Amino acid sequence: MDQKLLHGANPSSPYPAWLQDTGDAPGPGPTMIPPLSPQRSDPRLLSQFFFADERVTRVVAEINGLDAELDPQQYLVLLNQLHLSQAHLLAILERIMEECIPTQRHSRDYLVKFPEELLVDNLGNHMLFAAECLLAGTFLEVEEADGAQLRPQARNLLCSLELVRTVLREQSLSQPSSYPEPVRAVLIQFDRLFAEFELSYVSSLVAVKSPEEIYRQQEIIVLFCETVERALHMGYLTQEMIDGYEPLLMFTIPRLAIISGLLIYPDGPLSLEQSPEQMSQVFSPFYNLLKKIRDLLRVLSAEELCLLERSLCTAESEDSCSRATPPAWEAAVPRAEPSAPWTVLEVPHPTSPPSTCMVQLGPPGAVDDLGSAWQWGPQSLGSSPGLDATLSAHCWELRSRYSSTKDMLHTLFVCISGVADQLQTNFASDLRSILKTVFKIVASQVEPSEETGASRE
Incomplete structure (x- = not known):
């Protein structure tokens, strides 16, 4: 075929070739060449x-x-x-x-x-x-x-x-x-x-998220990341579990984040100094229960908190822990012994107010050996004996509601697990999105040299 019909007689013309006069056809008018269809093999x-x-x-x-x-x-x-x-x-x-x-x-x-x-x-x-x-x-x-x-x-x-x-x-x-x-x-x-x-x-x-809600959920992502870092430092989790996307982490991370948000980062997204309307919609339905969880967490010793957190990491989700959270703190808590290794909760019930109530000393600062910004031990907010006595009495009053330390820790386990596990049901989409981002941040980053080696292999 004449190449002029394909490419046009005048390359500088703004019109396509099939609208140009090639000069070859007889007659006064231009020859209209029909457009050529593209080829199926053309990758453009x-x-x-x-x-x-x-x-x-x-x-x-x-x-x-x-x-x-x-x-x-x-x-x-x-x-x-x-x-x-x-x-x-x-x-x-x-x-x-x-x-x-x-x-x-x-x-x-x-x-x-x-x-x-x-x-x-x-x-x-x-x-x-x-x-x-x-x-x-x-x-x-x-x-x-x-x-x-x-x-x-x-x-x-x-x-x-x-x-x-x-x-x-x-x-x-x-x-x-x-x-x-x-x-x-x-x-x-x-x-x-x-x-x-x-x-x-x-x-x-559907109800789309407001910019404020998006920001609050970003704060939750930060809290979850900080929680994972602390759990790694404490030995609750391993980097291999994270890199392997261990399914149990979908329950473990939110449970531990509740403790972190209430105790270690009290000014963060789980701050109870704000109203429920100011919290993320993910946690606002549990506002009153979170207050009671926080109050009881504050009277735990360092050892008791460690036992509680380890049980939240290792215990399998069971019926008594996955039920709806009790509407009030004093509501009956299932007493069935779980199949998980609950022997870690066998702590003697103290006969006197514990000397290891934990007290927050100012804003989060230097991290202690437990990986938190909290000070543990028989310390108080000041040197006033009256204040010390008030704090000890408050700790004792809360602990005296339970027949044993195991009973108290079991109650905390059920309520914390209840809140965290309900997130999987009531806010499944939001929680998946949050955890996806968290895993992207905390997972090990593969070095370029490792990627190259893996691809060659």
């Missing part, structure tokens, strides 16, 4: 988009020409093909935008507000399907009033998508290696409209 994104778009168009035509009532099985087959072909088209379009307008993409920071279960690979395809339903007057997931408000956004989004498909098809037939300004403009507009509709639509379905 615009060429791949051409065939993906062609596939969507063909499936839609087959669906429109089918009577769904006469052949419902074939209709379902075509509908599934449509979803798959649309998802493929959107994936290529996403890659084109990353290649064409990487610095002009609309911000997707709002995605951190969404529940984790919504952040799936086919979310974009679902958004376009929702827009089509809204434009057709069908409200599958939203209230009618919300749907009426979303319909203009849905219309603008779908119109923008059709414009993008038209422009990219034309570009793929003319110059599939370049993205002129008109192409960039329609892509920027589509990206913005898609993001705006996605945020509006999801916000009408």
Whole structure:
């Protein structure tokens, strides 16, 4: 074939070759050469988009020409093909935008507000399907009033998508290696409209997190990381457990974090000096119970706290520990002996107020040998004998409510485990997201040389 027909007679012309006059054809007018379709083997994104778009168009035509009532099985087959072909088209379009307008993409920071279960690979395809339903007057997931408000956004989004498909098809037939300004403009507009509709639509379905809640959960991530570091220092956990993503850690880390948040970092996200409304929604439902847990934790000796924390790390979750937390501290606590090694809790019940009540001395500072900012032993906030006596009496009064030290530690174990384990049920999505981030931070970082060696091996 004449190369002039492929590449054009005038390379400097702004028009594609098939719109140029080659000078070879007779007659007064220019010869219109039909555009050449891209080759399927062409790896360029615009060429791949051409065939993906062609596939969507063909499936839609087959669906429109089918009577769904006469052949419902074939209709379902075509509908599934449509979803798959649309998802493929959107994936290529996403890659084109990353290649064409990487610095002009609309911000997707709002995605951190969404529940984790919504952040799936086919979310974009679902958004376009929702827009089509809204434009057709069908409200599958939203209230009618919300749907009426979303319909203009849905219309603008779908119109923008059709414009993008038209422009990219034309570009793929003319110059599939370049993205002129008109192409960039329609892509920027589509990206913005898609993001705006996605945020509006999801916000009408579920309660998205506020910026304040996102910040509070980031504070919880910091607390969990500090908890893991302390647990490593104390020997409760090992780095191998963390690097191996030991399943038990999903229970262990939140349990230990409750103790850290109440005792070691009392000004952090579990601070009880703030109101429940100021706490993260993850822990605010347990506000009153956390207060009672904190009060009892404060009367433990260093040895007792160590025993409690070790039991929280090693005890298997059992019925009595996974039940709902008692509504009041004085509520009956299950007394069934667990199958875990509870012998660590066999501590003699003191006959007099313990001399090892722990007292916080000022704000967290130097870390002692237990890995915390707390001072242990018969020390007090001051030298006043009256204050010492008051603190000792308070410690004794709290401890005297239990028949033995084991009973007291068992109560703490059940209540702390109850709060932590309910996070798995009531805030599963938030907790998974928090723990994922924690593991990314505290897991061992592979050195580049190790990665290279592993890949060679």
